[in-house]
Amino acid sequence: MNILDEQILENQRQLLRSWRIPIRQIGYDIGRKGLKDEEIIPLLLQLRKPTFFTLDFDFFESRFCHAKYAIVCMDVGKSETAVYIRRLLRHPDFDTVAKRMGKVIRLSSMRIGVWRLHSEDEVFIDWPL
8 A cells, every 4th residue: 555645745646546556645545634743653554564655754764664564755856756656666676565565765866765674774776777
């Protein structure tokens, strides 16, 4: 299940849906509007293998790695989030739920940074050409 943070723009959500990417958004389809950061992790733990997409870098810490979910922090413009979500979901290292679980991922236009469960170092992965 792909979960969008509340601050992801409506047009980006609609674009993802037009591409037939299944998503739910906090405050619209799941949870409630104004959900605090500290309430998001308990929500993710209640869901079945969610990948949470956010623009909030407070979540990009190794301590948030958990086998039951993945977190993707996007360092891209608000109007580019749908494109980068689709790119990640098609990336050979992240194209299945199993490949994403247990990771906290940082997306930028240049590369992907990944914290993995039980790992002490961030790993960097290039975008395919």
